[in-house]
Amino acid sequence: KQEVTQIPAALSVPEGENLVLNCSFTDSAIYNLQWFRQDPGKGLTSLLLIQSSQREQTSGRLNASLDKSSGRSTLYIAASQPGDSATYLCAVSKVTGNQFYFGTGTSLTVIP
Amino acid sequence: DTGVSQDPRHKITKRGQNVTFRCDPISEHNRLYWYRQTLGQGPEFLTYFQNEAQLEKSRLLSDRFSAERPKGSFSTLEIQRTEQGDSAMYLCASKEGRGTEAFFGQGTRLTVV
Numbered sequence: 049k050q051e052v053t054q055i056p057a058a059l060s061v062p063e064g065e066n067l068v069l070n071c072s073f074t075d076s077a078i079y080n081l082q083w084f085r086q087d088p089g090k091g092l093t094s095l096l097l098i099q100s101s102q103r104e105q106t107s108g109r110l111n112a113s114l115d116k117s118s119g120r121s122t123l124y125i126a127a128s129q130p131g132d133s134a135t136y137l138c139a140v141s142k143v144t145g146n147q148f149y150f151g152t153g154t155s156l157t158v159i160p
Numbered sequence: 161d162t163g164v165s166q167d168p169r170h171k172i173t174k175r176g177q178n179v180t181f182r183c184d185p186i187s188e189h190n191r192l193y194w195y196r197q198t199l200g201q202g203p204e205f206l207t208y209f210q211n212e213a214q215l216e217k218s219r220l221l222s223d224r225f226s227a228e229r230p231k232g233s234f235s236t237l238e239i240q241r242t243e244q245g246d247s248a249m250y251l252c253a254s255k256e257g258r259g260t261e262a263f264f265g266q267g268t269r270l271t272v273v
Binding site for chain 1: 166191193195203204205208215216218249251253258261262264266269
């Protein structure tokens with residue numbers, strides 16, 4: 049079974065700060081890792097997908113890195129804005145099986 | 161809107177009643193997933209379809225739960241004899257292929273009273 053952990057569980061930063069969210073997983077035999085954003089009471093919005101052969105992916109102010117051997121991924125958010133306030137989830141797909149495994153998320157609050 | 165669509169968005173039901181949820185995936189996606197999410201937790205896998213075949217089921221999916229995907233298009237998730245513990249957000253996702261991006265719907269919020 050794949051265990052996924054996200055640290056910190058909650059984070060509060062002033063607007064404009066750069067920040068890093070962490071995701072770790074126990075089984076390094078992964079197919080890919082995907083970062084999502086979830087607003088309260090809503091579904092999940094895909095942010096970035098990193099294949100196991102890749103080291104990082106970038107989209108706008110977001111940069112996600114992957115170190116498969118150590119079982120870690122980070123999501124870097126540059127110049128945070130109040131609209132970035134949400135819960136951020138990482139999900140890992142293993143080489144075997146079809147499901148993806150989620151962490152419990154990091155709840156981010158960006159203070160204006 | 162060409163995203164994943166779920167219906168209804170909210171459902172309140174009395175304990176013991178049956179409920180059915182629908183998911184319409186992105187049209188060219190042959191992989192469809194159902195997940196369940198309770199407050200403060202990450203989504204938990206329930207079941208997976210590839211086209212019309214249900215290939216994986218979680219142990220979370222008790223005998224009261226059944227899912228179908230006729231003709232490999234939309235999917236339904238039925239819960240029979242609902243219990244208060246079934247109250248959760250039910251999420252549907254679809255993917256085009258194994259290594260591709262997963263897209264989620266807005267979810268169905270179930271409240272069992």
